[in-house]
Amino acid sequence: MRFSVKTGAPLLAMALALTACGTSGGDDEPSANGGEAGSCEDIAIGYFGALTGAAANLGINIRNGVELAVQQFNEENPDCEVALEEYDSAGDPNQATGLATQAIGDEDVIGVVGPAFSGESDTAGPIFAEGELPTISASATNPALSENGWDTFHRILGNDASQGPAAATYIQDVLQSDSVFVVDDASAYGAGLAEIVEEDLGDAVVGTDTIQTGQTDFSATIAAIRDSGADAVFFGGYYAEAGLLVEQMRRGGVDATFVVADGVKDPGFIEAAGDAAEGTIITCPCLPPEESDEFFQAYEEAFGTAPATYSAEAYDAANVMLQGIAEGNTTRESLLEWINEYDGEGITKEVSFDETGEVQNISVWAYAVKDGEIVADQEIETD
Known part of the structure; x- marks a missing residue:
């Protein structure tokens, strides 16, 4: 058009x-x-x-x-x-x-x-x-x-070389989590970001799983999260799957803090998750x-x-x-x-921009879902 x-x-x-x-x-x-x-x-x-x-x-x-x-x-x-x-x-x-x-x-x-x-x-x-x-x-x-x-x-x-470490920093320093389950959606974006977060969290990662875009039943993944005893879950992917995943997590008795990234920072996530979205942490390299x-x-x-x-x-x-x-x-x-x-x-x-096309001024923010709205929480220090 x-x-x-x-x-x-x-x-x-x-x-x-x-x-x-x-x-x-x-x-x-x-x-x-x-x-x-x-x-x-x-x-x-x-x-x-x-x-x-x-x-x-x-x-x-x-x-x-x-x-x-x-x-x-x-x-x-x-x-x-x-x-x-x-x-x-x-x-x-x-x-x-x-x-x-x-x-x-x-x-x-x-x-x-x-x-x-x-x-x-x-x-x-x-x-x-x-x-x-x-x-x-x-x-x-x-x-x-x-x-x-x-x-x-x-x-x-x-890029995610800054967002991934920032998400890991927030999980460890702000949430003070030492047991994290990492999930990705197999996309170039989601899998790549989840891999960076997993590497930065190191021994704090107690389990991983991969879902598919368009998937709607996450019972196997939720069982693995529950069995791992994780107190935080990081998901690399987009808002449609994230909303269903956290809703099914809460319905399945998993109360681990849900941490996601910029692909989930959209009201569509809250629409899909309902009340289960409350308390979700969202990172984004966006002001x-x-x-x-x-x-x-x-x-x-x-x-x-x-x-x-x-x-x-x-x-x-x-x-x-x-x-x-x-x-x-x-x-x-x-x-x-x-x-x-x-x-x-x-x-x-x-x-x-530098010679590779990367912007030279970078910031990463954490947002939180509070009272059904996505609100700014704090800027995350990046190297």
Whole structure:
């Protein structure tokens, strides 16, 4: 689906408030990175990730953050309107190949926010690299993604090499647990994160198990948890399975503290788990969206709901690209150079990328489910 996004919602005059290393020579002069400022005919950026499927909520959060950034940009730059192209992967790596190929063929698209998930990022990454189409993921956290030599790959949040140890630190230092059962969902994201947590917890791990995405009966896993005597359970996976798992744990008499990560930080988890969600600890390399009042208000006005997991990170990622376009970078090549050299202040962090595409400013937060809501608990110290 392709559309030029609407600009009727109240917008902030902050779309270009970021400060970057490129400079423009004026409205009609070439920018430092090539191209002509103000020349934006037939230019689009893309969103790549789930809009349907079991993890659609997380993808919609991200898409909305991108859409808000584009809305604001077009309001501030009526002579340089940018379109938004959507690539709905349903969170399925098997669909990523065709969608990435489609994005490469869409010549108007010069940058993509996404892919949203690690599995689809692994599949689509080499295609984007071959097509020289720059990407910034707001949510894919598998550490190996930046180790493939893809110059087009970037992510605007810390990866699981920081989130995993942070989760282990919280379990040991805050929960003071010395017996942890680790479960993963066999996905690139969930299994990779669970492995890192398991390694960091060491002898505190008293058992492990693997489930499958789409699974609904976890009786065997719950029996193993109960038999292990664990006082904490870490789950690496997404909110649909997490909600059912903890609900069945509580129904089966397991009262161990449930600890999960960013793939579960969504109201869909509470909807699936009901009262059993209460007390769950959720880690995320994401800033609480309410930390930026202006963004929070603008998002609510645009979409009628509060920003959620990775909306703010997606907004920052889109604005890196949009500011590059405003500076005259209207080809994939020049926009990629802009992103690689970018250094500017976003709403979630100061944004700059290292040579592998990793963002250099990282924070990990712990959230807790209290009274049926996901609320910020504390920032977790990371090395």
